[in-house]
Amino acid sequence: MSRLFISLIMVFLFGAGAAASPANGELAPDFKGLTMSGENVRLSDFRGRSVVLEWTNHECPYVRKHYGSGNMQRTQRALTEDGAVWISIISSAAGKQGHVTASQAQRLTAERGVYADLVILDPEGEIGRLYAAKTTPHMFIVDENGILQYQGAIDDKPSASLRSLEGAKNYVLAAWHELQSDRSVTDPQTKPYGCSVKYPD
Amino acid sequence: MERPVAVLGRALASALFALFVAFFMAPAREAAAMELGTVEGSHSSATLVSEYAVAAPGEIIWLGLEMRPREGWHSYWKNYGDSGAAPIFYWTLPEGVTAGEPLYPVPHRMPIGPLMNYGYEAPNTLLIPLTIESSYTGNSIPVSVDIEWLVCEIECVPQDGTWASEIPVGTLAVSEEAAGLFVAARRALPELAIWNASLEIYDAQSRLKIYVDESEIPGLTEAYFFPEGEGVTEYAAEQQWALTEEGLFVDMKRTVGGLEATGGNGVVLLTFEDGSNRAVEVEASMVQQAVASPATGGTSPLVQASLPLWQAIVFALLGGMVLNLMPCVFPVLSLKAFSFISANAKSASERQQEGWAYTAGIWVSFMVIVAVLLLIKSGGAAIGWGFQLQEPAFVGSLVLLMVLVALSLSGMFNITIGAEGAGQELAAESGNKGAFFQGVLAALVATPCTAPLMAPAIGFALTQPAPVVFLIFSLLAFGLALPFLALSYSPALARMMPRPGAWMETLKQALAFPMYLTAAWLLYVFNLQAGATATLALLVGVIAAIFGVWLWQSFKGQIGRAAAILFFLGALGSIIYQPFAQQPGTETQSTGDIQAYSEENLAALLADDETVFAYFTAEWCITCKVNEQVALFTDETQALFADRGIRMLKGDWTNRNAEIANLLADYGRAGVPLYLLFANGSSEAVILPEILTPGIIADAVNAIE
Numbered sequence: 001m002s003r004l005f006i007s008l009i010m011v012f013l014f015g016a017g018a019a020a021s022p023a024n025g026e027l028a029p030d031f032k033g034l035t036m037s038g039e040n041v042r043l044s045d046f047r048g049r050s051v052v053l054e055w056t057n058h059e060c061p062y063v064r065k066h067y068g069s070g071n072m073q074r075t076q077r078a079l080t081e082d083g084a085v086w087i088s089i090i091s092s093a094a095g096k097q098g099h100v101t102a103s104q105a106q107r108l109t110a111e112r113g114v115y116a117d118l119v120i121l122d123p124e125g126e127i128g129r130l131y132a133a134k135t136t137p138h139m140f141i142v143d144e145n146g147i148l149q150y151q152g153a154i155d156d157k158p159s160a161s162l163r164s165l166e167g168a169k170n171y172v173l174a175a176w177h178e179l180q181s182d183r184s185v186t187d188p189q190t191k192p193y194g195c196s197v198k199y200p201d
Numbered sequence: 202m203e204r205p206v207a208v209l210g211r212a213l214a215s216a217l218f219a220l221f222v223a224f225f226m227a228p229a230r231e232a233a234a235m236e237l238g239t240v241e242g243s244h245s246s247a248t249l250v251s252e253y254a255v256a257a258p259g260e261i262i263w264l265g266l267e268m269r270p271r272e273g274w275h276s277y278w279k280n281y282g283d284s285g286a287a288p289i290f291y292w293t294l295p296e297g298v299t300a301g302e303p304l305y306p307v308p309h310r311m312p313i314g315p316l317m318n319y320g321y322e323a324p325n326t327l328l329i330p331l332t333i334e335s336s337y338t339g340n341s342i343p344v345s346v347d348i349e350w351l352v353c354e355i356e357c358v359p360q361d362g363t364w365a366s367e368i369p370v371g372t373l374a375v376s377e378e379a380a381g382l383f384v385a386a387r388r389a390l391p392e393l394a395i396w397n398a399s400l401e402i403y404d405a406q407s408r409l410k411i412y413v414d415e416s417e418i419p420g421l422t423e424a425y426f427f428p429e430g431e432g433v434t435e436y437a438a439e440q441q442w443a444l445t446e447e448g449l450f451v452d453m454k455r456t457v458g459g460l461e462a463t464g465g466n467g468v469v470l471l472t473f474e475d476g477s478n479r480a481v482e483v484e485a486s487m488v489q490q491a492v493a494s495p496a497t498g499g500t501s502p503l504v505q506a507s508l509p510l511w512q513a514i515v516f517a518l519l520g521g522m523v524l525n526l527m528p529c530v531f532p533v534l535s536l537k538a539f540s541f542i543s544a545n546a547k548s549a550s551e552r553q554q555e556g557w558a559y560t561a562g563i564w565v566s567f568m569v570i571v572a573v574l575l576l577i578k579s580g581g582a583a584i585g586w587g588f589q590l591q592e593p594a595f596v597g598s599l600v601l602l603m604v605l606v607a608l609s610l611s612g613m614f615n616i617t618i619g620a621e622g623a624g625q626e627l628a629a630e631s632g633n634k635g636a637f638f639q640g641v642l643a644a645l646v647a648t649p650c651t652a653p654l655m656a657p658a659i660g661f662a663l664t665q666p667a668p669v670v671f672l673i674f675s676l677l678a679f680g681l682a683l684p685f686l687a688l689s690y691s692p693a694l695a696r697m698m699p700r701p702g703a704w705m706e707t708l709k710q711a712l713a714f715p716m717y718l719t720a721a722w723l724l725y726v727f728n729l730q731a732g733a734t735a736t737l738a739l740l741v742g743v744i745a746a747i748f749g750v751w752l753w754q755s756f757k758g759q760i761g762r763a764a765a766i767l768f769f770l771g772a773l774g775s776i777i778y779q780p781f782a783q784q785p786g787t788e789t790q791s792t793g794d795i796q797a798y799s800e801e802n803l804a805a806l807l808a809d810d811e812t813v814f815a816y817f818t819a820e821w822c823i824t825c826k827v828n829e830q831v832a833l834f835t836d837e838t839q840a841l842f843a844d845r846g847i848r849m850l851k852g853d854w855t856n857r858n859a860e861i862a863n864l865l866a867d868y869g870r871a872g873v874p875l876y877l878l879f880a881n882g883s884s885e886a887v888i889l890p891e892i893l894t895p896g897i898i899a900d901a902v903n904a905i906e
Contacts, residue, residue, distance in 0.1 A: 021456045021457070021458065021459060022458070023457060023458025023459075024458060025458075026458070026883075059356070060356075060357065061357060061358065061359045062286075062357075096355070097355065097356045129315065132456070134283045134284055134316055135283070135284045152460075158286050158287070158289075159286065159289055159349055159359075160286070160349065160351065160357075160359035161289075161349050161359065161361060164289075189459070189460050189461075190460075191431050191460060192284075193284075193285075193286055194284060194286075195284060195353070195356070195357045196283065196284035196285070196313050196314070196316050196318070196353075196355075196357075197284075197316075198314075198355065199314045199315055200314075201314065
């Protein structure tokens, strides 16, 4: 009875508080997701390896800039060859831009020469909301201990144009190299840019 | 009579023709002079216009970029919010000419699902300054620019365009055709910053303070801040505003662990009663605050302490009722219960009158306490609910009162309240006066026991204007009185009570003992506040007062009476005046493993990534003491804390302490107890309920891992 009472009070008091976004230096929130090949995976399955999370939407012009130019694939290749697990997450809701079925996702992966280890379909937007993913692309790096080390944009040029890639600072690569050499990350958090994540209404 | 008409007709025709020429022919002829070109994008079009037909060295001329997104689509402000992109300019300009940062019109809020964007759903014009150095010698300025801009409906389509044109150089000349566009564009800009402002950044929120007098913005119905910088607010979260004596406050929610705040500039949009708007630039100096959230002051809003009024009222009423279950009210309630036992001997209307007298006693006491509290607070003192027990004189007087009531119950003597009421016992009497007095007693001892439901209501109340405060405390008083008031209307209960008899005297004497215990507890509190010498003085004073009462009853002569009054008043005076009280010392030395709370101590522990359990207590807070005994200082909990390496901080609020009062206010509280668990150096605390069990503590600790 008193428990119920107290939890009621807590709901009244703090119900207005929205879910907090994940914070750098803290344990990255665990999630369960269904991949395009039909496996159920958890983030915690990969404890002991670094994990990169990439929110994506193949129809978004900003994503197209990075895939069309091969920039995203190069980044994926560099990190996965270094031992990272790369997970692309599609949080577009059914009927919205970027929503794909498992077979479409597989075709896109093959066509674009993607180096991601896993592609998770998150049409309900649960993982996206858990990470407060705002844009495509929106990048996260989780280290081997499960601690969130980077979140934000892929680079420092918030543009959809190909020429913006020249001279752009790739934050994910930079953070990765710093983590590899046990240095602290210079820009652990940046403002993501791109299309809004197409969450369900 | 036809001729004048014909003349008029011709004049009209030629005037119309002139107008036609002016409107349609002239722009076509001089378009090249001002328009630098239009780009038709797939989902929008954009036109670049020069305000000047002829530029001149040493001048700043303005270009306007009018963007027209397709119906239902929008372009973006310089801070696009959660997603989107601001326009990007790649200029190619001759040496001696530079383009500055564009000026943006006042943006609109565009919520998209759980996200928020700032931008424009309608045609909008950015103004770009071109600075021409006085050394510039060319005959014209070749202006070449690539512009990327993004338009979105829900999907986004990047647009881009290239402009290449020339602006002649000579004697500076405004392009009249462009004037209308530039007038409209300047009207859409926010007003230049006219008020001083500061932006306070806290962990989970930020507060913009604009130092503007209320009279400058009468009839304000909404204020919204568009921050230019990052990390100032969670864009989609609601903002709260309030007009205070200091100025206009806008409170915003921040993402904990989010981007660092990068600046205090932005635009504040004010909406008024008549539906009009005013947008003003803000250049706020940014202040980083170490604490989790701002302190409440006056009528300022506080995001986490805000509560709709009706909820506060419901909490107050329920909280008042729950107060009846608090240990500190028990002795008084036993008195009240006693008066019910004699209910059988009274008529229904007598019982009901007493019920209301009891309610009135509680209500009047609450109103007096609140009035004093508000008065002291308006003087700037950091005090909170239960403040009266921080005053040794008050505690001393309460000791005397309890002892006298107890002695009266014991049958030592009858306290008389003036000649006309001779022979009536005050607290134990069964009339309306007695009931009123019981109400007063209940209220006095109940105030320091903040019941769980009361805490948010009181915390909320003390930040509100006075009428709201009185309303909430009235309901609190009513809630406290309600159970007995309801019982006084129950004839079934009255019938259940046994017949009065000699046993009542015995019971009455038995009830004296809880009162003695209350006096003992208050004496202990007094001793901590004022020291041993003052306690001795208090005891002497109490005995002198009893002696005075005894004199009064034993000697009916004038001298005896006079001596009695002298003794009594002298004793009361010495208790209130407190000649031997020591300055209350704050407990700063640490006892055992427990450190005393201070902002520095907490900050130091958190800096070492320690997990900290901070508890705020006072000797006069029985709820606190009960929690400490049954939940906190149990072997089980202490073993758990030792196992997890949890450090304890104790904030002792027995005496006034501004630092603790401020912390309580930060958490929307006005009194103790308060239990905070800071996990692994995080400055965000988990707030534990006000009634603790070992299980609640263990759950909270385990939830960290």
